[in-house]
Amino acid sequence: MTAASVRPSQPRPRQPRRREAYGRAGWGVVAWVVGIAFFLPVFWMVLTAFKPESAAETWPPRFVFTPTLAEFRLVFSGMGPYLTHSVIATVGSTILVLLLGVPAAYALSVHPVKRWRDGLFFFISTKMLPIVAAIGPLYVIAQHAHLLDSIWLLIILYTAMNLPLAVWMIRSFMLEVPGELLEAAQLDGAGRVREITEVILPIVSPGLISTALICVIFAWNELFLAINLTTTNAATMPMYLISSVPQEGLYIAHLSAAATVASVPVIIVGWIAQRSLVRGLAMGAIK
Amino acid sequence: MATVRYLSASRVYDKGAPPAVDALNLEISDGEFMVLVGPSGSGKTTALRMLAGLEPLDGGEIEIDGRDVTFVHPKDRDIAMVFQNYALYPNKTVAENMAFALKMQHVNPAERMRRVREAARVLDLDEQLLDRKPRQLSGGQRQRVAMGRAIVREPKVFLMDEPLSNLDAKLRVQTRAQIAELQRRLGITTVYVTHDQVEAMTMGHRVAVLSQGRLQQCATPRELYDSPVNQFVAGFIGSPAMNLQTVPITEGGARVAGQTLPLRPAVAAAAAQAGLRELVIGIRPEHLHLANGSGELAGEVVLVEELGADALLHVRLTGESDQVVARAEGRKPPAPGQQVTFHIQPDDVFAFDPQTGARLAG
Numbered sequence: 287m288t289a290a291s292v293r294p295s296q297p298r299p300r301q302p303r304r305r306e307a308y309g310r311a312g313w314g315v316v317a318w319v320v321g322i323a324f325f326l327p328v329f330w331m332v333l334t335a336f337k338p339e340s341a342a343e344t345w346p347p348r349f350v351f352t353p354t355l356a357e358f359r360l361v362f363s364g365m366g367p368y369l370t371h372s373v374i375a376t377v378g379s380t381i382l383v384l385l386l387g388v389p390a391a392y393a394l395s396v397h398p399v400k401r402w403r404d405g406l407f408f409f410i411s412t413k414m415l416p417i418v419a420a421i422g423p424l425y426v427i428a429q430h431a432h433l434l435d436s437i438w439l440l441i442i443l444y445t446a447m448n449l450p451l452a453v454w455m456i457r458s459f460m461l462e463v464p465g466e467l468l469e470a471a472q473l474d475g476a477g478r479v480r481e482i483t484e485v486i487l488p489i490v491s492p493g494l495i496s497t498a499l500i501c502v503i504f505a506w507n508e509l510f511l512a513i514n515l516t517t518t519n520a521a522t523m524p525m526y527l528i529s530s531v532p533q534e535g536l537y538i539a540h541l542s543a544a545a546t547v548a549s550v551p552v553i554i555v556g557w558i559a560q561r562s563l564v565r566g567l568a569m570g571a572i573k
Numbered sequence: 574m575a576t577v578r579y580l581s582a583s584r585v586y587d588k589g590a591p592p593a594v595d596a597l598n599l600e601i602s603d604g605e606f607m608v609l610v611g612p613s614g615s616g617k618t619t620a621l622r623m624l625a626g627l628e629p630l631d632g633g634e635i636e637i638d639g640r641d642v643t644f645v646h647p648k649d650r651d652i653a654m655v656f657q658n659y660a661l662y663p664n665k666t667v668a669e670n671m672a673f674a675l676k677m678q679h680v681n682p683a684e685r686m687r688r689v690r691e692a693a694r695v696l697d698l699d700e701q702l703l704d705r706k707p708r709q710l711s712g713g714q715r716q717r718v719a720m721g722r723a724i725v726r727e728p729k730v731f732l733m734d735e736p737l738s739n740l741d742a743k744l745r746v747q748t749r750a751q752i753a754e755l756q757r758r759l760g761i762t763t764v765y766v767t768h769d770q771v772e773a774m775t776m777g778h779r780v781a782v783l784s785q786g787r788l789q790q791c792a793t794p795r796e797l798y799d800s801p802v803n804q805f806v807a808g809f810i811g812s813p814a815m816n817l818q819t820v821p822i823t824e825g826g827a828r829v830a831g832q833t834l835p836l837r838p839a840v841a842a843a844a845a846q847a848g849l850r851e852l853v854i855g856i857r858p859e860h861l862h863l864a865n866g867s868g869e870l871a872g873e874v875v876l877v878e879e880l881g882a883d884a885l886l887h888v889r890l891t892g893e894s895d896q897v898v899a900r901a902e903g904r905k906p907p908a909p910g911q912q913v914t915f916h917i918q919p920d921d922v923f924a925f926d927p928q929t930g931a932r933l934a935g
Contacts, residue, residue, distance in 0.1 A: 466660035469627050474722075475648035475677035484673070488664035 328549075334542035342539035357543035361530075365547065367518075368526035374437050375522060376505040379444035383452045383501050384494065386445070391456035392482060396468060406457070409450040417447075421514050428515055437520040443511050448501040455500070459493030460486060492562050499559035503552055523548045575651075575729035575762050577601040577624065581633035584619050593619040595786040596633065604760045606753065608777030610767055612809070616786040617766045618734055624764060625654050625732050638729060648677075653723035654732040658739060659715050661707040661722075668703040671721045685725075692721040695755070713744050720752070724759070731756070731763040737772065749776060770810050774798070782806050804930035807855050807923055813885060815855045816897040819927055827854055827924075830890035832869050834917065839934035840924045852933065853925040858885065860921035861899035863907070868914035872897070874907050888913060 334342050336353040390409075394402045424443070425434075433439040463486055471485045487494070509524040516525070530537070530544040579599040585592045594616040601607045609617040622628035624635055626647035634643045642650050653674070661670050671692060672685040680688075693700060696717045707715055716736060723731055736752070737745045753776045756763050767773055773780045774794040781791040782805070790802045801807035807815050820827045822844055826835040834854070836844075844852055862868070875896060876887040884906035886899045899915060907913050924933040 464658070464660065466656045466658060467662065469625075469647075470654070470656060470660040470662075470722075471673075472627070473625060473647050473652065473654050474674035476673075480677065485662060488662075 331542045331549075332546050334539055335546045337539050337542075339537065339539045342542070357539045358547070360540060361543045361547050365523075365526055365544075368521055368523050371437055371440070371516075371520050372506060372523040375440040375444055375520070376502055378437075378441040379448065379505050380498050380501045382441065382445040383448045384498060387449060387452040387456050387497070388482070388487070388494075390449075390453045391460055392486070394453065395457045395460040396463070396481075396486065397478075406454070409453050412446075413450050417510060421510070424511075425515065435516045435519045439515055440512060440520055440522070443515075444501075444505040444508060447508070447511075448504055451504075452497050452501060455497045456490065456493065459490040459497075463489050495562045496559055499555050499562065502555050503559070506552055506555075575638035576603050576636075577607075577730055577762060577764065578636040579620070579624075579633070580636065582620070582623055582630055582635055583632035584616075584623055584628055585631045592616075592631070592786050594623065597786075597788055599781055599788060599791060601762060601764060604762055606756050606763045606765065606776060606778045608765045608767060608773040608780045609783060610770055610773035610780055610809075611783035611789075613768060614785070615783040617768075617783050619786075620783070621654075621732055621734055621764060621766045624730070625652060626650055651729045652732055653726045653728040653730075654734065655719045655723050655736045657735045659707075659719035659736075661715060661718055663707055666704050666706060667698075667710070667718050667721075670707065670718060671725050674722070674726045688725045688727075689721070692724040695724060696721050712740055713748065716740060716748060720755075727761075729762065731761050731765075733763065733765045735767055736765075737767070738769075752776065771812060774810065780810075782809060784809075800932075801923070802932055804853055804855070804925040804932075807925070807932070811857060813858050813898045813900075815857050815923070816861070817853055817855045817925075818893075818895060818897075819851055819853050821851050822849060827852065827922075829854070829893075830870055830872065831892045832871075834869060834922065835919050836922065836924060837919050837934065840922075843933040844924065847926060847933070849926065851927050853927050853930075855923035855925065856897070856917060856921060858898045858900040860917060861888075861897065861915040862917070863899070863901055864914045864916035866914050868916040870915045870917065872913060872915075874909050874911045874913055877906050877909055879906070886913070888915075 335357060336355070337348075337351050338354050338356065341348050341351040393399050394406055399405065428434045428439050433442075467485055467489075468481060471481050476484060507524060508522070509528070512520070512522045512525055513528065516522070527541075527544050527548050530541045577599075578601070579597045581596045581598060582594060583592050583596050584594040597616075597620055599607075599620075609620055611617045619628055623630055624637075626642070626645065630643055634641055636642065637650060637652070662673065665673065668686070668689050671689045675685045675688065689703065690700070692698075693703060698714070698717050698721060702710065702714060702718075707718065710718065716739070719736065723733075733752075737748055740748060749772060765776060774797075777794060779791055779793055780797055782789040782797065784805050790797060790806045797806060797810045801810060804817065808817055818829065820829050820834075822828075822841075823833055826833045826841070828834075861870070870890055872888040872890040872893075874886050875889050878885040878887070882902075884901045886901050886906060887896050888899055889896050901907070925931065926933060
């Protein structure tokens with residue numbers, strides 16, 4: 287702007303471009319500030335996880351210390367069953383979600399059933415109820431079904447929790463499959479099953495992967511149901527984290543190490559999901 | 574090898590709306606190349622999809638080879654279709670694409686491969702392409718794969734829905750000839766949909782012209798051109814289009830641009846019998862002969878389109894606001910702004926009823 291007022295009479299063909307560059311740089315700075323603000327707590331967590339407990343909670347914070355893996359060793363020693371439960375509940379529920387979600391999405395998109403709109407709305411409406419409101423009945427039902435503190439209960443609940451979103455996502459991917467392809471398959475003699483396995487699934491597979499990854503992240507991070515319906519036999523990683531919360535404020539390093547370990551799978555999955563999500567969402571553009 | 578018959582076949586998309594296809598009666602004989610042509614919304618694609626079984630009938634019947642297939646599933650009709658955008662399975666290789674229908678029929682793999690290779694050879698498709706995915710092919714190659722997918726099935730009827738519309742102009746002309754030649758060689762009954770009347774005229778044994786869901790005329794290309802049954806067909810077939818103008822009837826002919834154009838006695842009689850005061854006359858561009866000042870119609874050249882062998886003159890007739898198009902042969906067409914006159918043979922003047930559009934004394 288100042289450059290513009292210094293030489294007002296001169297032709298300035300490059301002015302808009304320079305202004306654009308300033309604008310871009312400005313947004314770049316904003317992006318970095320926001321990014322760092324989000325990343326800082328995570329960085330602090332990881333850093334603290336490598337500190338000895340004595341150096342973890344000092345004021346001013348210490349940046350120079352002797353890194354140690356002692357806290358990680360401690361975390362790994364107690365984590366085993368929790369990790370196993372989390373993996374089983376997450377993987378099991380995600381597989382179930384895909385097995386149930388694909389036919390459901392097919393029936394709501396490719397050959398829509400009667401009143402498919404109502405069906406679609408019903409699916410998403412189950413997500414509108416606060417889960418806290420359902421925990422009482424869920425507890426009673428689980429108790430009568432002898433499923434309290436059972437990994438099966440978590441698999442079932444996580445499936446139910448993720449299914450509506452998955453159906454919506456897979457449906458939107460299926461809608462992107464060109465109608466002519468399905469008609470060509472019909473003329474070629476493919477029945478419903480072949481139509482799904484040979485034509486639709488290969489095309490929507492990037493979408494299925496991103497759906498699966500989102501289900502994995504949600505199931506892995508779920509705490510509320512786990513903490514209320516399990517104690518030891520099915521306790522998951524988030525519960526292990528809770529159990530690491532120090533009562534007297536002396537075990538910050540231990541908590542940080544546990545949190546770091548619990549975050550790693552989600553960060554990896556999230557990174558993969560980001561790439562395939564973009565691919566999945568861009569699917570409609572490539573024809 | 575089969576015949577196809579539409580018997581009063583109708584399709585209504587929305588209740589109350591005019592039918593997309595209105596009581597279509599059409600017979601296609603064994604080995605014939607039938608082209609359905611018409612502007613968009615004429616129902617030509619719907620008619621083809623009804624034959625494919627992708628669109629249900631709201632009335633009438635469709636027969637293939639004498640068998641009523643109105644309620645038969647598409648896969649049991651023994652037909653193959655080439656789609657406008659080819660509809661190749663993106664995740665399958667070219668060979669898998671072509672063999673998919675055979676796989677669904679449980680043909681053994683060796684036989685499948687033999688037929689795919691055979692089709693590739695017929696279509697001049699490089700064998701190396703068989704292992705590629707559709708996205709690695711050019712538009713022309715994809716088009717041939719789509720054709721190949723239809724050929725390997727050796728169906729009773731080929732259905733083609735504007736298969737050339739995604740190709741560039743040069744390739745389209747080339748492929749047009751190839752498809753026509755291939756159809757002649759294979760002798761398989763073919764129903765071909767296009768909106769391009771040049772494609773229709775050059776490829777079809779017979780051409781069915783549709784408009785607003787109704788069959789207007791079904792005849793050989795020559796017959797359509799020389800004796801259209803109504804104003805729509807006359808205006809639709811031919812490029813550049815026939816000059817059509819509504820003119821008053823006078824003693825001894827029709828009044829055009831201040832001049833009296835003599836009509837054939839049969840036309841004049843038919844107009845008188847129908848009690849018409851006006852009629853629509855139609856003259857093809859090549860029937861307006863430049864006459865060096867001695868012709869019946871005079872006008873001023875507005876625009877000259879050079880085509881090489883000949884030129885198209887856009888001429889505003891004296892005292893008229895509309896322009897007519899004339900085909901001027903020879904290498905030295907008149908220049909824009911020049912006054913010209915045209916001579917017209919009465920036999921070359923088509924006349925149509927302005928209300929019904931039907932040809933008078935056709």
